[in-house]
Amino acid sequence: MGENDTIPVTVVCGYLGAGKTTLINHLLSNPGDHDIAVIVNDMGEVNVDADLLTRESDEEGVVDLSNGCICCELGDDLATETERLAESREFDVLVVEASGISEPIPIAQTMVEDTADRLELDTMVTVLDSFGFWNEFDPENRQPDSDVERPLSTVFIDGIEFCDVLLLNKTDLLSDDALGEIEATVRELQPRAHIERTEYSRVDPDLVLDTGRFDFEEARQSQGWKRSLAHDHDEQEHSPAEAHGVTSFVYRETQPLHPERFANWLDDWTGEVIRAKGICRIAGREEEVIGLSQAGPSVEAGPIGRWDPERDDPRTELVFIGRSLDETAIREGLDSCLVDARAGEWDPAADPFPL
Numbered sequence: 001m002g003e004n005d006t007i008p009v010t011v012v013c014g015y016l017g018a019g020k021t022t023l024i025n026h027l028l029s030n031p032g033d034h035d036i037a038v039i040v041n042d043m044g045e046v047n048v049d050a051d052l053l054t055r056e057s058d059e060e061g062v063v064d065l066s067n068g069c070i071c072c073e074l075g076d077d078l079a080t081e082t083e084r085l086a087e088s089r090e091f092d093v094l095v096v097e098a099s100g101i102s103e104p105i106p107i108a109q110t111m112v113e114d115t116a117d118r119l120e121l122d123t124m125v126t127v128l129d130s131f132g133f134w135n136e137f138d139p140e141n142r143q144p145d146s147d148v149e150r151p152l153s154t155v156f157i158d159g160i161e162f163c164d165v166l167l168l169n170k171t172d173l174l175s176d177d178a179l180g181e182i183e184a185t186v187r188e189l190q191p192r193a194h195i196e197r198t199e200y201s202r203v204d205p206d207l208v209l210d211t212g213r214f215d216f217e218e219a220r221q222s223q224g225w226k227r228s229l230a231h232d233h234d235e236q237e238h239s240p241a242e243a244h245g246v247t248s249f250v251y252r253e254t255q256p257l258h259p260e261r262f263a264n265w266l267d268d269w270t271g272e273v274i275r276a277k278g279i280c281r282i283a284g285r286e287e288e289v290i291g292l293s294q295a296g297p298s299v300e301a302g303p304i305g306r307w308d309p310e311r312d313d314p315r316t317e318l319v320f321i322g323r324s325l326d327e328t329a330i331r332e333g334l335d336s337c338l339v340d341a342r343a344g345e346w347d348p349a350a351d352p353f354p355l
């Protein structure tokens, strides 16, 4: 508990694919002395993060706030949900995962202004994909098209500037030299926060939970805070997603994917997708839920659990997030990976999963 029996709230921000869900999974499996409740906000109509979290952790205290971004249109829901959670369940710290394009300041404002007196904003954590940051900002590492305007950089910067703890994540993908340079750059942008290098967001829970680091007075004095109050967020015409030209869609299918065709499709997969994630039904892996997670250049796929007959039908459910996404091409590509029963690849009557 924080001061005066309030419940400390840790807000986890960070760009798409930085490692926020990885951090929350890590905290749920290494809670230390804490009893943690989690609220997850994800972009798009399904909350894949909440699904992956509950699947991996069997955690009951995970609340799903989907289809919107908590820093704007879901601000009120965030306040209501935190209050409801506080009434319905015992926990001594609350962790809120923001969607990958939420802006940290409005979330902090919602937490400070709207929640019941029991909750107290305690720590703003930003998870930084150090590898992505390096590619985005280092001139030598820039892609040939990188002199086009890159408005998403502002999301990186906001997260760095407004936080109490900054995790330089994905350090395994960079050399020590590069990391030193990144740390020096980040330190310029953010002299106050505690900076920690992490792999797979593995931190001591005490570094991010109940730290007492959030300083309301200091936050209120920051330029970003004043700017954000100056134009009422609720009345903004565009959500951050729209302002950055980011769209998302969900691919859903119950027919299994052919493992080889799907693997080939993943290999050839390029383009405007910033982030894809979700679960897959793969022929021949009948029991297993196969998780897929792509963030920038890296794609990870593998078993993350088993289908639970009580709660789910085996299916593929993937969220794609990107700029100028070619939704039709992606849908067609995935459709062509489906097992084709008519071509004799699959006889569902004889065997639900043949390969």
Ligand SMILES: Nc1nc2c(ncn2[C@@H]2O[C@H](COP(=O)(O)OP(=O)(O)OP(=O)(O)O)[C@@H](O)[C@H]2O)c(=O)[nH]1
Pocket (backbone or CB within 6 Å): 014, 015, 016, 017, 018, 019, 020, 021, 022, 023, 049, 099, 100, 169, 170, 171, 172, 173, 198, 199, 200, 201, 275, 277, 293, 294, 295, 300
């Ligand atoms: N190599 C490497 N991969 C990592 C590390 N941390 C996380 N990842 C991988 O990066 C991908 C994205 O991680 P997530 O934790 O889902 O990222 P997120 O910030 O929750 O993503 P969004 O919710 O989409 O914004 C996953 O495939 C992770 O396994 C790391 O330190 N090193």
